[in-house]
Amino acid sequence: MTSPDLEQLAERGLLNPVLSQFLRACVLAGKNIIIAGGHDSGRSTLLGALAAVAPARERVLTVTVDGTGQLHGADSSAGNIHPQPASWLGQAMYYNVNRVIVDHAEDESAVALLHAMASGRSGSMGTFAAPYPYAVIDQLTRAGVEGGSCLSEQGAHQLIGDAVDLLVYLDTADTSTGRRRFVTHVHEIHPSAAGGPPVFIELFAPVLGQMRAILDTEPTFIKELQQHGFEKAWLHDASRTWGQW
Numbered sequence: 001m002t003s004p005d006l007e008q009l010a011e012r013g014l015l016n017p018v019l020s021q022f023l024r025a026c027v028l029a030g031k032n033i034i035i036a037g038g039h040d041s042g043r044s045t046l047l048g049a050l051a052a053v054a055p056a057r058e059r060v061l062t063v064t065v066d067g068t069g070q071l072h073g074a075d076s077s078a079g080n081i082h083p084q085p086a087s088w089l090g091q092a093m094y095y096n097v098n099r100v101i102v103d104h105a106e107d108e109s110a111v112a113l114l115h116a117m118a119s120g121r122s123g124s125m126g127t128f129a130a131p132y133p134y135a136v137i138d139q140l141t142r143a144g145v146e147g148g149s150c151l152s153e154q155g156a157h158q159l160i161g162d163a164v165d166l167l168v169y170l171d172t173a174d175t176s177t178g179r180r181r182f183v184t185h186v187h188e189i190h191p192s193a194a195g196g197p198p199v200f201i202e203l204f205a206p207v208l209g210q211m212r213a214i215l216d217t218e219p220t221f222i223k224e225l226q227q228h229g230f231e232k233a234w235l236h237d238a239s240r241t242w243g244q245w
Helices: 006-012 017-028 043-051 085-094 108-118 135-146 153-163 222-226 232-236
Strands: 033-037 060-063 069-072 099-102 125-129 166-175 178-190 199-207 210-215
Touching: 006 017, 006 043, 017 033, 017 043, 017 178, 017 222, 017 232, 033 043, 043 125, 043 166, 099 108, 108 125, 108 135, 108 153, 125 135, 135 153, 153 178
Parallel strands: 033 125, 033 166, 060 099, 099 125, 178 210
Antiparallel strands: 060 069, 166 178, 178 199, 199 210
16 A cells, blocks of 8 residues: 555645645755654654655665665665664665664664764654653653663753754544544754753644644744745645644
């Protein structure tokens, strides 16, 4: 079965049209994205749709939940590989990979993904389980401090801030038409100048009477998105926001 693309996810209500085009432009602009949420919130589904946006000319290393890696894109003659998390960066460099995509990144694999992101593998992505958006930073920090990387808390904060450009959070809710999965938050992430936790800029968030993500703040990198076909006016176009379920 073919995985749904961004437009199909918008039709299903997981995204709205402006978020669909926004995230598409973020992928094309090479933004590093963490997709987080609770159980069965649609993280892997959204990851698959975003991964499909990556240009075919790029070499992409995808790593599944069982640790199997596969190279995709131009001249990907290596096919399947079985990388350990600690070796992902070396594998990415050896095969001249443009992006690393990891489904169900946890603990050691999450830290390995962060190192790949921070090393210049722009446009890398991964999914991560978390009960709410800000818990992602706490859990990634704990993985860096307690895992094999032996990072200090400040070092873990710096790595996260340097690696991640965007945090997309999904949730679920029971509605009159059944159980729904949808994006609730999109945060822009920056390192803290003081060495503390990374700085969150809330781009899309729920508002009173609407549990799904609504524009809060324009991204600081809007000009980069415009170079990849995104129109700034779409952010304020009421016809591109959420419809009825």
